[in-house]
Amino acid sequence: MKKYNFNAGPSMLPREVIENTAKQILDFNGSGLSIMEISHRAKDFQPVVDEAQALIKELLDIPEGYSVIFLGGGASLQFTQIPANFLIKKAGYLNTGAWAKKALKEAKLFGEVVEVASSADKNYTYMPHGFEIPTDLDYLHITTNNTIYGTELREDIDSPVPLIADMSSDIMSRPVDVSKYTAIFAGAQKNMAMAGVTVIIVKDDMLDKAPRELPTMLNYRTHVDKGSMFNTPPVVPIYSLMETMRWVKAQGGVKEMDRRAKERAEILYGEIDRNKLFHGTVVEADRSLMNICFVMNEDYKELEKPFLDFAIERGMVGIKGHRSVGGFRASCYNAQTLEGVNALVKAMKEFEAQH
Numbered sequence: 109m110k111k112y113n114f115n116a117g118p119s120m121l122p123r124e125v126i127e128n129t130a131k132q133i134l135d136f137n138g139s140g141l142s143i144m145e146i147s148h149r150a151k152d153f154q155p156v157v158d159e160a161q162a163l164i165k166e167l168l169d170i171p172e173g174y175s176v177i178f179l180g181g182g183a184s185l186q187f188t189q190i191p192a193n194f195l196i197k198k199a200g201y202l203n204t205g206a207w208a209k210k211a212l213k214e215a216k217l218f219g220e221v222v223e224v225a226s227s228a229d230k231n232y233t234y235m236p237h238g239f240e241i242p243t244d245l246d247y248l249h250i251t252t253n254n255t256i257y258g259t260e261l262r263e264d265i266d267s268p269v270p271l272i273a274d275m276s277s278d279i280m281s282r283p284v285d286v287s288k289y290t291a292i293f294a295g296a297q298k299n300m301a302m303a304g305v306t307v308i309i310v311k312d313d314m315l316d317k318a319p320r321e322l323p324t325m326l327n328y329r330t331h332v333d334k335g336s337m338f339n340t341p342p343v344v345p346i347y348s349l350m351e352t353m354r355w356v357k358a359q360g361g362v363k364e365m366d367r368r369a370k371e372r373a374e375i376l377y378g379e380i381d382r383n384k385l386f387h388g389t390v391v392e393a394d395r396s397l398m399n400i401c402f403v404m405n406e407d408y409k410e411l412e413k414p415f416l417d418f419a420i421e422r423g424m425v426g427i428k429g430h431r432s433v434g435g436f437r438a439s440c441y442n443a444q445t446l447e448g449v450n451a452l453v454k455a456m457k458e459f460e461a462q463h
């Protein structure tokens with residue numbers, strides 16, 4: 109049976125990215141060796157890192173004065189590394205979900221943290237807007253897409269203090285005005301690559317402002333100066349990242365990714381709103397285009413498990429909602445197809461007709 113992959117992360121990748129990466133695992137560039145068994149300093153591998161960086165800069169139209177680095181440790185390590193490098197006295201955080209809360213908790217180890225705005229009062233079902241940003245902050249940390257709760261801030265806000273964004277689950281899905289950010293980071297396993305590499309875009313003029321003595325590995329300067337080669341980088345994940353960036357470019361870049369995301373989301377939210385069995389969990393204006401969360405209407409609550417089974421029988425994978433929201437979550441990252449979304453909508457319609 110054909111599978112439709114709605115996993116929240118690690119998640120669906122373009123088929124050609126997987127196939128091309130598999131080829132290099134068997135035989136890297138015709139060398140007779142696997143990419144898994146060569147030195148990261150081999151002359152064949154440097155071009156992979158270079159191309160991945162260059163494509164990210166090109167696709168996101170990153171201005172001069174920014175570096176792109178690849179590290180291990182996931183987006184979660186960035187929750188520590190960001191304040192270690194940038195929190196001098198006081199930082200601001202938007203508390204918009206589980207990942208934001210984790211980031212906030214780590215920052216408290218380094219200094220004073222203020223919650224500039226929060227949507228915790230309504231179980232993170234909306235994005236705060238129109239909040240005032242204090243001007244005495246070292247930086248403001250935001251999470252542009254809340255993977256678990258399905259809210260998204262799909263615009264680049266103006267901030268009077270350095271703006272830092274966790275874009276793990278919506279990077280490369282729309283054009284971004286990078287000049288508004290001091291740093292952007294993303295665990296690559298949602299929208300960019302297989303798991304194992306984190307992409308960090310950082311403004312160079314911030315690198316020398318580290319407020320404290322830092323362990324070498326935690327200092328962004330180390331990795332910028334060594335071109336992500338201070339230690340052994342995650343070689344295969346970086347290869348898959350490069351392949352995905354080639355794919356994004358060939359498809360028409362982030363503008364096209366944005367168009368497709370809107371098209372998919374319109375179809376799926378349209379069905380959620382129309383279907384008598386379901387409703388969305390998030391305030392309409394803040395609905396994520398990446399993680400589409402919905403639950404069974406009160407009158408049909410007992411049909412939740414039956415619908416899940418019904419969908420699984422039709423090839424849907426990964427649509428069970430996160431335990432903190434319940435119901436269903438269909439993740440529609442860049443590689444998600446219209447075919448997949450239409451298959452899910454069809455299952456929703458058929459299930460409705462049976463009840």
Ligand SMILES: *Cc1c(COP(=O)(O)O)cnc(C)c1O
Nearest residue numbers: 182183184207255274276277295
């Ligand atoms: C998945 C995710 C993370 C955590 O990423 P890891 O690479 O597993 O550490 C952090 N932030 C957001 C928004 C995420 O979606």
